[in-house]
Amino acid sequence: MxxxxxxxxxxxxxxxxxxxxxxxxxxxxxxxxxxxxxxxxxxxxxxxxxxxxxxxxxxxxxxxxxxxxxxxxxxxxxxxxxxxxxxxxxxxxxxxxxxxATLPNLLDGQVPDGVDETDNVVQHVQGSQPNRDFTPRQHFELGEALGMDFATAAKLAGARFTVLRGPLARLERALGQWMLDLHVEQHGYTECAVPLLVNDDSMYGTGQLPKFKEDLFGTTDGRWLIPTAEVPLTNFVRGEILAEASLPLRLTALSPCFRSEAGSAGRDTRGMLRQHQFAKVELVSITHPEASAAEHERMTACAEQVLTRLGLVWRRVLLCAGDTGFGAARTYDLEVWLPGQQAWREISSCSNCRDFQARRMEARFRPAEAKALEVPHTLNGSGVAVGRALIAVLETHQQEDGSVILPEVLRPYMGGIEVLRPAA
CATH class of the missing domain: 1.10.287 (Helix Hairpins)
Known part of the structure; x- marks a missing residue:
């Protein structure tokens, strides 16, 4: 607002x-x-x-x-x-x-002009694409031999769902748990368990309503399945008056996310890149206005750490005006290189929304040395999307025989397993 x-x-x-x-x-x-x-x-x-x-x-x-x-x-x-x-x-x-309520946030002055993703600006590339003496396979080609089951998912729920079995189900769980531990123990976020159903006010507060109603799944009793844990986490401060000393408030949650993908007909129909249901570790910060720019850099660096420690090739991209989301003033996308696709794909998006969401939520804080209330800034980021991290791990660390070498940071969460091998 x-x-x-x-x-x-x-x-x-x-x-x-x-x-x-x-x-x-x-x-x-x-x-x-x-x-x-x-x-x-x-x-x-x-x-x-x-x-x-x-x-x-x-x-x-x-x-x-x-x-x-x-x-x-x-x-x-x-x-x-x-x-x-x-x-x-x-x-x-x-x-x-x-x-x-229908008007998007005003853009930061450093956001480049542009119409779509082709005008985004690459700011940093981490790692290099390895030379292989075999043609790398896509995740769904590898996954079917490891426990990725699209046929059963289609029978149960239809298109854009996936069943994971055995080691892949464990890998998804391991990725989420490891990311949470990293953000809590090393990055200073507070872990939260949040409702997966929220009311109209919560969706309005973070900007999903009224503009993006078609992208949401609603219930018959007036609630909405969350498209990301950003919605409940950010709404913790809706209608609240915070003490300045409580800022920054840094929150994280691992949750299922639900999106109708209304505008994505025909895109990424194979595999598990674009799903109606997926898991994601979300990062949210509520900050003093003077600190939000630095908090944006900090949050993005936390997400980048996930990708680096998983041994992935990634890059940071500053989104242009035409590609920046409705509620954001400035957004960095983190894109990971997928060898099987031979393409960069978004795996995290970190946005500074400034006071846009806080005004919609009527969230305020009381400065220590002043009587007048002020409006905090809100930020959110993926820390990161678990399903896409799983895809990136499979494609990046695949071997010619279809096995996948697991990153060392995940092995304690996998019971010491070092390599995923196709079923005989």
Whole structure:
């Protein structure tokens, strides 16, 4: 949600900022609705003042026995109150805020211009693609011999689901547990177990509603399956007044995530790259506004550590204006090289949302040396997507015979197993 005071102060600058996302001018319409609200408030307040003033005059007229004057004044009071009732400032405010709720966050000045992912800027590459004397296979070609079962998943639930058996099921669990331990024990995040179903207010607070309703799975009782643990974790502070000393608040959770993939028809239909249900370790930070830029770098570095320790080849990409998500002011994507696909694929996305989500959630903090409340900044990142990490481990560490050498950091979580071997 945007601060209306910012739009009032410089509507042209607001329109110019949104134009970077390809949006037409909208500030005039926002201000028109805001002016209707202001006028409605003025009418309501004036009616209250009129009632207070005339009530005294009515009392005096009745005391003097001047019923005609009293009735005339009562009619004026009724007219003022009828005008106030018709003004409905709350309706105008709701209309203004409904429009604001559809507008994306303003971009950081360092976000490059561009239309789509082809205009993103690669900032760093870690590792190099190994030379192999065999043609690497894709994860689903390797996985079927290791316990990746798409046929059973399709029978149970349909397309875009996967059943993992035996060592691959254990590998998925190992990846999630290891990532959690890394972020809690070495990166200072607090582990949380969160609801997988949330209400409208939670989805609105982080920006999934109203714009992205089609991407969500809803229940018949008005709840939503979470698309990421970002939603419940960030909403911990919804409606709260935090102490400045409690910032930064760093939270992490491993959870299933559910996405309808409404806009992805025909994309990545083979394998488990794009699923309706997948596991992800989420990172969320609630910070002081002055610290959010540094927190963004810190959070991204935490996600990068996961990829480095798994022995993966990865790169950091700064998203361009056209590829930056609705709620983000600035986003880094971490992409991993998949030898089987011979392609870079996103495995983590770390975003600084600044005060955009906090305003929607009405989250605030009280500075230690000031009386006025301020709005914190929120950040979120994948630390990382477990299924895609599994894919990357399989494709990166595969051997010619179809076996997969496990990264050393995972072996304690795999009961000491060092190599996954295809079933005989």
């Amino acid at each position: 945007h601060d209306i005071r910012v739009i009032r102060a410089n509507p042209a600058a607001f329109d110019a900022a949104l134009s970077r996302r390809g949006l037409p001018p909208i500030a005039a319409e926002v201000l028109r609705l805001d002016e209707q609200r202001v006028e409605a408030v003025r009418i309501t307040q004036a009616a209250q003042t009129t009632r207070n003033e005339l009530s005294r005059q009515i009392g005096a007229a009745m005391k003097a026995g001047d019923s005609a004057t009293a009735e005339r004044l009562k009619a004026e009071v009724k007219a003022a109150l009828d005008a106030a009732a018709a003004a409905t400032p709350d309706v105008h405010e709701a209309a203004r805020d409904a429009l604001l």
